[in-house]
Amino acid sequence: MRRALIAALLLMAAPARAEELVSGISQDTIQITSNYTGTDIVVFGAIERALSPQGRSIVVVVRGPDEPMTVRRRDRVAGVWVNRDAARFEGLPAYYYLASTEPVARIAPREALQRYGIGLQALTPTAIGSHHDPEPFRQAAIRYHQRMGLYAENPGSIDFLSETLFRTRVPVPAGVTRGQYNVEVYLFRGGDVVSAQSTPLFVDATGLERRLFNLAHDSPLVYGLSCVFMAMLLGWISSVLFRRPA
Amino acid sequence: MELYLPVAEMSVNWLMLIALGTGVGFLSGMFGVGGGFLMTPLLVFTDIPSTVAVATTLSHVTASSMSGALAQWRKRAIDFTMAGVMLGGGILGTLFGVWLFALMRRQGQMDLIVALTYVIMLGGIGFIMLRESLATLKAYRSGVTASRRPVNRGWIQALPFKMRFRQSRLYISVIPPIGIGFVVGSLSAIMGIGGGFIIVPAMIYILRMPTNVVMGTSLVQIIAVTAITTILQATNNYSVDIVLAGLLVSGGVVGAQLGVRAGAKLRGEQLRLLLACLVLVVAAGLFYQLIARPLDVYSLSEGMP
Numbered sequence: 410m411r412r413a414l415i416a417a418l419l420l421m422a423a424p425a426r427a428e429e430l431v432s433g434i435s436q437d438t439i440q441i442t443s444n445y446t447g448t449d450i451v452v453f454g455a456i457e458r459a460l461s462p463q464g465r466s467i468v469v470v471v472r473g474p475d476e477p478m479t480v481r482r483r484d485r486v487a488g489v490w491v492n493r494d495a496a497r498f499e500g501l502p503a504y505y506y507l508a509s510t511e512p513v514a515r516i517a518p519r520e521a522l523q524r525y526g527i528g529l530q531a532l533t534p535t536a537i538g539s540h541h542d543p544e545p546f547r548q549a550a551i552r553y554h555q556r557m558g559l560y561a562e563n564p565g566s567i568d569f570l571s572e573t574l575f576r577t578r579v580p581v582p583a584g585v586t587r588g589q590y591n592v593e594v595y596l597f598r599g600g601d602v603v604s605a606q607s608t609p610l611f612v613d614a615t616g617l618e619r620r621l622f623n624l625a626h627d628s629p630l631v632y633g634l635s636c637v638f639m640a641m642l643l644g645w646i647s648s649v650l651f652r653r654p655a
Numbered sequence: 656m657e658l659y660l661p662v663a664e665m666s667v668n669w670l671m672l673i674a675l676g677t678g679v680g681f682l683s684g685m686f687g688v689g690g691g692f693l694m695t696p697l698l699v700f701t702d703i704p705s706t707v708a709v710a711t712t713l714s715h716v717t718a719s720s721m722s723g724a725l726a727q728w729r730k731r732a733i734d735f736t737m738a739g740v741m742l743g744g745g746i747l748g749t750l751f752g753v754w755l756f757a758l759m760r761r762q763g764q765m766d767l768i769v770a771l772t773y774v775i776m777l778g779g780i781g782f783i784m785l786r787e788s789l790a791t792l793k794a795y796r797s798g799v800t801a802s803r804r805p806v807n808r809g810w811i812q813a814l815p816f817k818m819r820f821r822q823s824r825l826y827i828s829v830i831p832p833i834g835i836g837f838v839v840g841s842l843s844a845i846m847g848i849g850g851g852f853i854i855v856p857a858m859i860y861i862l863r864m865p866t867n868v869v870m871g872t873s874l875v876q877i878i879a880v881t882a883i884t885t886i887l888q889a890t891n892n893y894s895v896d897i898v899l900a901g902l903l904v905s906g907g908v909v910g911a912q913l914g915v916r917a918g919a920k921l922r923g924e925q926l927r928l929l930l931a932c933l934v935l936v937v938a939a940g941l942f943y944q945l946i947a948r949p950l951d952v953y954s955l956s957e958g959m960p
Contacts, residue, residue: 446657446666481763483952489771489945492763492954549953583659583666618661625662625893633889636897637882640714640904644721647908652729 429457430604432469432594439581441614447582450610452508454594455573466509466516466597467567468527471579471610473504473559474588480546480553496546498534503586505532505560508577512564517600525595525602529555529562558582587612662896663707669902671701676715676906683719683851683907684726684914685921686930691716691848691881692777692937694903705766707896709847710888713881714900716849719911720874720881726915727871734822734868737832738875741854744833745880748840753887756844766954767945769846774942776842780856781934787860788927795924823864823872831861836876843884849877852934866923 432454439448452469477499481492509516513528523531529551536543554560559582567577579592590610595602614622625632658669675697683690691712698708727733759765814828835857839850854873858864864872889895918926 441659443659444657445659479763479956481954481956483949483954489767490947490949490952491767495763546953549951550955552951553953553955583657584664586664614659614661618659621661621897625889625895625897629890629893630886632897633886633895636714636889636895636900637717637885639897639901640718640885641721641878641882643904643908644718644911645725647912648722648725651909651912 430594430596430606431455432592432606432608434592434608434610437609438611438613439585441587441612441618442616443618445583447580447585449578449580450592451576451578452592452594453574453576454606456575456596456604457573465569466511467575468510468513468516468595468597469506469508469567469577469579470527470591470593470595471504471506472526472591472593473502473586473612474590475500476503476586478550480550482546482549494541494546496541496543497537498543498547498550499537500534501532501550503559503588504581504590505529505554506579507562507564508566508579509562509564510567510575513562516597517602521601525593525605527595529560557584559584581612585612587614658898658902660703660707660896660899662894663703663899665703667701667703667899667902672899672902673906675701676903677910678906679715679903680719680722680907680910681914681917682910682933683716684723684911684916685918686851686855686914686926686933690719690851690907691843691846692773692852692934695847696937696941703899704894706892706894707899710885710892710894711896711899711903712847713843713849713885713888714895715903715907717878717881717885718904719907720849720851720877722908722911723915724871724874724878726912727874730871732868733871733875734820734864735872735875736818737820737823737825737862737864737868738872738879740818740829741832741836741839741876742879744836744838745840745843745876746883748837748842749844749880749883749887750840751837752841752844752884753891755841757891759845770941770945772842772846774938774945776853777934777938778942780852781931781938783860784856784927784931785935788924788931791924792928820864823862823868825862825864827862835861836880839876840880840884843880844887849881851877852930855930 432452435451439450456465456467477497478501479495479497481495483490484493507513507528513522522528526532532551534547551560567575569575590612592608592610594606596604656668656670657666659666679690679694682693694712694715695708698712699705724733759768814830816829817826818829819826835854839853842848842853843850851873854876855869858869858873859866885895
């Protein structure tokens with residue numbers, strides 16, 4: 410497996426000379442099956458021979474589809490914790506993973522990171538319908554996703570196999586949302602992006618899982634009725650099986 | 656041992672969920688309650704989204720109740736007339752509950768209202784049951800036979816639209832059963848419960864039905880209400896997970912059968928004392944969650960309110 414990967418990288422390395430950076434992913438779709446418990450994808454690539462020591466700063470960002478979300482804050486009212494203020498956000502991804510050769514703050518200035526959406530602090534969603542400072546709410550949304558393993562920053566997790574070949578593992582946990590993801594690889598030099606490549610990654614359910622999900626959304630009445638029918642049938646069967654001979 | 660749930664969009668340990676279904680099913684068979692008030696908080700505890708937990712628990716309750724109801728039916732211990740009248744109120748209550756559910760979700764007060772309702776309902780009912788069953792047990796011990804069915808039913812006898820419920824040996828107005836059905840129906844939609852812990856005491860203490868028909872009749876009512884609510888949740892919120900339901904139900908129906916047998920070995924008063932303790936423990940746990948400082952005062956929900 411590893412040898413095949415390196416062979417593939419070596420083949421790709423030849424045309425890479427022309428454009429400084431070439432990257433790829435180990436699989437372009439993740440199929441969610443009934444025993445899916447999360448998986449790893451491998452992002453690999455090659456850069457042109459480094460001209461200077463700063464020439465090897467690489468950042469890999471995997472970004473899931475944007476999802477609108479609402480963050481609420483609880484306050485204590487008469488001894489009970491009650492939801493009071495809320496902020497609604499648009500433009501926060503459902504999944505965000507960053508791997509880099511070194512902490513991003515050392516790779517480029519804030520403005521550059523902000524421009525390319527690199528790093529959790531560069532996730533700047535639009536706050537809708539909030540009458541107060543949305544910043545603590547944004548931080549809370551990031552914290553929440555980090556706890557669920559859906560947002561992560563992992564500096565120093567890019568391995569160099571040689572002077573020009575690099576590789577990193579991206580964990581995709583079980584709780585991911587279906588949809589189109591983007592794998593972005595950036596090559597930084599002197600604090601700015603000199604080359605970048607984006608590859609789509611599709612996360613989708615297959616087989617029975619997909620059919621059940623589709624049924625639940627396309628014909629919810631049939632789905633609901635089958636749920637009730639199944640429950641009643643199983644209830645009846647067990648009652649017959651356990652019937653004590655009188 | 657992991658299985659992916661298509662609607663909840665997460666992996667779970669299926670053996671644990673079958674065991675959970677069996678355990679709650681056992682209690683529901685024993686006490687003649689659906690077990691939703693235990694199942695919903697337990698599912699949320701295993702990180703299943705609360706909307707999915709509320710909607711899917713209902714299937715577990717339907718199945719456990721079906722299994723229990725058939726056992727009672729063979730004993731001829733069901734008052735179908737009473738169940739039918741209560742269901743009339745139950746359907747209205749369910750529709751009202753679904754409307755209220757949507758309203759509270761927009762306000763962001765869903766969790767609070769659910770928790771408060773749980774604490775008040777479970778706390779109040781648990782306390783009343785505990786007091787009554789302790790009094791009865793004490794009376795047994797001192798050799799005095801407690802009067803089980805007082806003749807004076809007060810305000811209930813004064814209500815119009817009286818009807819004969821042969822199986823329950825009652826001649827009372829249809830207003831209290833319809834009212835109870837309505838309350839239970841709306842709570843079913845909001846809390847994801849069958850409402851057995853409300854119906855059973857209401858039948859015993861308000862309607863004064865004989866204990867032997869209470870179990871069967873409440874189960875029939877619960878089956879109908881949870882079936883309707885499941886369909887409403889599936890069509891309105893797409894939050895019923897059929898794989899999760901299958902796991903819970905498979906465990907639940909076995910547990911319910913075992914529970915019915917265990918329940919037959921205990922006296923009615925002992926059963927009520929045990930149920931009262933269980934209800935109070937759940938209420939105390941939920942109350943603690945309301946007043947304890949949350950891990951993170953911020954909470955997140957996907958989508959727009």
